[in-house]
Amino acid sequence: MAAVTAPKQDRSRATRQRLLEAAVACLAEYGWAGSTVSVVAERAGVSRGAAQHHFPTREDLFTAAVEYVAEERSQALKSVAARDRREVVAAVVDLYTGPLFRAALHLWVAASNEDQLRARVTELEARVGRESHRIAVGLLGADESVPGVRETVQGLLDMARGLGLATLLTDDSARRARVVAQWATLVDEALG
């Protein structure tokens, strides 16, 4: 029977993953108001019942989705083969552009006005923020025992988030590349 059970589990895991990826895509594309469980299920090619089996509530689905994709991205960032700090800064900023950041932004803004979402998204955001900081410190070879180093790295992540916000309405990539190049120099000098 094991031969029957294993593919079943695989199918279940694959369905879950399709739902999570569809949820992030819907959030980035339609925003919170337009992203219902039905819309996501249809995009994932899954029945609404199957979607609710995996994620009983809309909040479950979307917080799990943003967390899943954030973890995928953290893994990708950890394995960045950057030759120097300038490349690390560019890779960190890249985390805050694209569909994941866009989806997370819609979730944050919705959570700011919806009590049911707020506590979960706040907790998720704190966790993802700490993880991004930890990875950035490692990749930059930053020594946080030196005064100011921790705040230098935090400010860099805040700048990356602000750059992500600037790309929400327009393609800002040319300006962004110039700002990133200059701030990479400032960060490199500050970290010694």
Place this chain on the structure above:
Amino acid sequence: MAAVTAPKQDRSRATRQRLLEAAVACLAEYGWAGSTVSVVAERAGVSRGAAQHHFPTREDLFTAAVEYVAEERSQALKSVAARDRREVVAAVVDLYTGPLFRAALHLWVAASNEDQLRARVTELEARVGRESHRIAVGLLGADESVPGVRETVQGLLDMARGLGLATLLTDDSARRARVVAQWATLVDEALG
């Protein structure tokens, strides 16, 4: 008749201003979905008809509101009596926290999914961004003919925007103060 007309104009201007301030407050508090013209008119103590006389469409009302408050804030920033660059950096960051930034953020996110809003908000955001940049350059005494200076100031404004986003869900003021202090030092050194 001039004595009759002038108070009438004053009243009309006062009504308009009340509507704009109520619109920003509603946007910050309820988000785009919860901010209808009726909700704003009620908060301003104005009839729905009077509101529509001033602003024929919802898009008119909210883009005008964010622009109006952004201009008020620019005026306030210009008159900042900062003793040094550290205080200027803190004042610039303050522009991106509080109800105006929160309202603008809701408008940006709504505009990213609503075609009617998108073009207007993109244009507004570009105008407000240029103005903030120009004021920051002046207050910081930054010489933009020196390579890298322009991008240093832009990155500072991006960082301020990212710090504003971090305050959306939680009170982030203690961390923000430490990051601002450190980056004020780095920016001061970079601007020479």
